Amino acid sequence: MPASILDGNRIAAVIKAEVAEKVKTLSSQGLTPGLAAVLVGHNPASEIYVRNKVKTCHALGLRSEQFTPKEETTTEEMLALIRELNRNDDIDGILVQLPLPRHIDAKRVLFEIDPAKDVDGLHPVNIGLLASMQPGLVPCTPEGVLEILKRSNIPLEGREAVVAGRSDLVGKPVAMLLTNANATVTICHSRTRDLAGVCRRADILVAAIGRPGMITPEFVKPGTTVIDVGINRISERAEFDKYFAGDAKREAEFAAKGSTLLGDVHPKVAEVAGALTPVPGGVGPLTIAMLMVNTVKAARLRRGKR
Helix, strand or coil: CCCEECCHHHHHHHHHHHHHHHHHHHHHCCCCCEEEEECCCCCHHHHHHHHHHHHHHHHHCCEEEEECCCCCCCHHHHHHHHHHHHHCCCCCEEEECCCCCCCCCHHHHHHHCCHHHECCCCCHHHHHHHHCCCCCCCCHHHHHHHHHHHHCCCCCCCCEEEEECCCCCCHHHHHHHHHHCCCEEEEECCCCCCHHHHHCCCCEEEECCCCCCCECHHHCCCCCEEEECCCEEECCHHHHHHHHCCCHHHHHHHHHHCCEEECCECHHHHHCCCEECCCCCCHHHHHHHHHHHHHHHHHHHHCCCC
């Protein structure tokens, strides 16, 4: 029996509706949460991401301001902008769109953000709060993974979870979230001995390793819940045929756009897994939804509202 599909679009829509109600309540009390989005230069993919985030803010009733420093902006100039936003009491959340140009020290910039306004949840203070199970701002994509699991009624307590990937952005924080939810968690990566064997132990497998189609059926125990965090663009015909030959829907998309998206999970995993997030339409929509959640949370926490 093919895997049941965990619909990220549907879950994200529910969360956004909840956020809109919270924003309405806060606005009636004279508080409208505000998000500052900082986009350096003209990276086409980043421009689309920021545009979608700003559009979602407006749709849910949040205020948003966009700042677009030039490509040649220096690290020191970025730090000065962040300090200015930190001082601005109308701004509750600060988002710096990654990747930054190579000449900018991204960690210095991210660590300059006031932890109370760090809606990406990447500041060491917020990671520390997550590790110690204290209220704080949690990285959006890992938080979205947990929302998919919880809202799909996937049990976590006592179950074996494997996280394939150890990045600061996804792998490490999602492992902490799963641990905090009483799962038994293993983090593995490209240098793990017998990676497929470790992944096969999982009741819940989170694939965030950054390689298209790397998690094949041999990595997955029958009935496992598989969360695919990867987003990889496939534009070469040979690579497309490797993963999607005979898929009429994907063929039509590839013919129209010249590319299609593939996660870190091979499409044939759907024949083994019990439940699976699709790409696109799985974890991706939750990332923006949780950014909205974090902006409202930041507005409340900064003013002593729990």
